[in-house]
Amino acid sequence: MAARRRSLRTIRAAVLDEWERRGRTRSVGLACLAGLIALLVVVGWFLEVEVLVSPGGHSTSTKFVTAVMSLTLGAAVVTLAGRVRDALAAATALVAFLIVVEWVAGVSLGLDQAVVDDFLNPAAAGVHPGRPSILTCLCFVSLAGAVVLVPRGRDRLGSVLAWFPAALGLVAIFAHVYDAREIYRAASTTAMAAPTGVMLVLLSLAVLLTVPHGALQWMWFGTDPGAGLLRLITPIALFAIPFIGWLRVQGQSEGLFDTEVGSALLMTVVAVGVIGVTYRAARTAQRIDVEREKLVDELHQVNQELEERVRSRSVQINRQRTRLALLEERDRIARDLHDRVIQRIFAAGLQVAALGRTARKIEQEHGDDRQLGESLNSVARELDMAIRELRNSIFELTSIGDHDDIEQVLIDIATRSSRILGFMPAVTADGLVDGLAPDLVAQVASVIQEALSNIARHARASHVTVSLVGTDHDLTVEVTDDGVGLPDPLPRSSGISNLMNRARNLNGTATWSANEPRGTVMTWRVPRRPGDTLDRGPEPLLDTEA
Known part of the structure; x- marks a missing residue:
């Protein structure tokens, strides 16, 4: 879960970085477009081309100083050098502030027509035809402050300062579209x-x-429904509805219809537009709701799968705990038998053997024929057999630790079995014996331990070899001894039955054959992967299969 959260955070950070990169590209494009318009205005003033400085033919024109301030502020937005950007923004703000001072104080600093003369409105007494309006200058001061603040992390204040000139610019544009002369009348401080x-x-x-990660970046690049809805509504609000209003104004000015009819048509079109946008928003909300329900269903399914996995894992853990407790208990019993019972029986056997020797000596001296010494020797032999059986039981009770290395498991079993065999068996591992499943390793360990225990009980062997051979398809365990051999037919003892059942449960075989010149060979062969079927091949006819 933590890794998933980190992954989601990484993805979101990458998305936001992409927003910043794309936002920077769009920002440069818009600034260059504004600079191009300003450059055309400058050219218009130098060449005295009226259509470039006053496209609508109105009395209000774009001033030369305004065009210069737009050029410098656009260059400040485009440049990446912090000092250059701040210098251009400061210069723009200073010029705009001085013009505001001129308006407020009623003085002239010569900025109005320092470079070019206003050929549209020649200067008259008390008139400053080349001077931008107060609102225009305040907008440039505000924009210059935003250009300086945003790169320094003052995003909120910078955004407020940038939205202010955007709103006033829209008012001016709509005023010209609807020919609202009161807003841009000549020589006004608000023109x-x-x-x-x-x-x-x-x-x-x-x-x-x-x-x-600002509002405009989200609206422009966001992939969520909210951003999509804003991208749908914004063109309607800025272009479609104003265009409809312009058609109404033109229709009324041409006498096509009166105010009431124009208002009715305008409201009808606006109502249809609102209904269309609302329908789109409703469909988006419906799609979101459907996707939410789908995600809830998927989440519920994932939750059920997780619960099932947790339940299954809990069962496995409880089973492992039970098995571990059982193994610990078996080890404890084995230690108790070895440290207490065997030692006491061994001590008793030594005492009985000593008594037997004493009794035979007394019988020889006094000619007693009750054969007490022989009886005591028989008891000593029984005690020795009991010690052997107890050691076999301890060997079977002793658990083998979990190992990924099957060769280490073989060495551990051989070392422990040497105490009951009286010698160290030889062990070999050949072929593909690495990477076995833990369950299969445990089965192999149990099989070898069972086979060595059977040899210690019955074979009376002096040499034992344990061989493990692995291939791509199967695993073969071969235990060879030089003992007395097995009778024919093979007896169904508990040890042999255990080995057969283990092989049968794994779709394998367990066979016994004679070892020349004496002894027995036990071959236990199973598939390498659970569920596979063993390719048995030809089997010796005298062997007994599981």
Whole structure:
């Protein structure tokens, strides 16, 4: 779960980084577009081309100083050098602030027509035709502050300063579209030309797109339904509805219909647009709800699978705990038998043997024929057999630790079996014996331990060889001894039955054959992977299969 959370955080960080990269690219494009408009205005002033400085033919024109401030502020947005950016923004803010001082104090610092003359409105007494309006200058001061603050992490204040000129620019654009002369009347301190409004909006959007993870980046690049809905509504609000309003104004001015009819048509179109947008939003919400229900179902299914896995894992853990407790108890019993019972029986056997020797000596001296010594020797032999049986039982009770290395398991079993055999059996491991499943390793360990225990009980062998051979398909355990051999037919003892059952449960075989010149060969062969069927091949006819 923690890894999943880290992965989600990494993905979200990558998405936000992509937003910043794409936002920077769009910001440069918008700033360059604003700079292009400003450059056309500058060219228009130098060449005295009226359509470039006043496209609508109105009395309000885009001032030369306004175009210069747009150029410098656009360059500040485009540049990546912090000092250059701050210097350009500061220069823009200083010029705009000085013009505001000129308006407020009623003085002239010569900034109005320092470079070019206003050929549209020649200067008259008390008139400053080349001077931008107060609102225009305040917008540039605000934008310059946003350009400086946003790269320094002051995103919220920078966004507020950038939205202010965007709103005033939209007002100016719509005022020119609807020919609202009161807003842009000549020589007013609030007059703003249409190109000025367009440049302010473009520059504001360029600054807002540089705000990391800001509202404009989310609306422009976000993939969630909210961002998609905003991308749908924004063109309708900024272009479709204003265009409908413009058609109404034009229709009324041409006398096609009166105010009431125009209002009715406008409201009808707006209502249809609102219904269309609402329908789109409702369909989006429905899709989100369907996806949410699908995700809830998938989450419920995953939760059930997790619960089932936890339940299965709990059962396995409890089973392992039970097995571990059983093994620990068996080890404890084996230690107790070895440390207490065997030692006491061994001590008793030594005493009985000593008594037997004493009794035989007395019988020889006094001629007693009751054969007490022989009886005591018989008891000593029985005690020795009991000690052997107890050691076999201890060997069977002793658990083999879990190992990934099957060769280490063979060495552990051989070392422990040497105490009951009286010698160290030889062990070999050949072929593909690495990477066996833990369950199969445990089965092999149990089989070898059972076979060695049977040899210690019955074979009276002096040499034993344990061989393990692995292939891609099967695993073969071969235990060879030089003991007395097995009778024919093979007896169904508990040890032999255990070996047969283990092989049968794994789709394998357990066979016994004679070893030349004497002894027995036990071959136990099973598939390497659970569920596979053993390729038996030809088997000796005298062997007994599991």
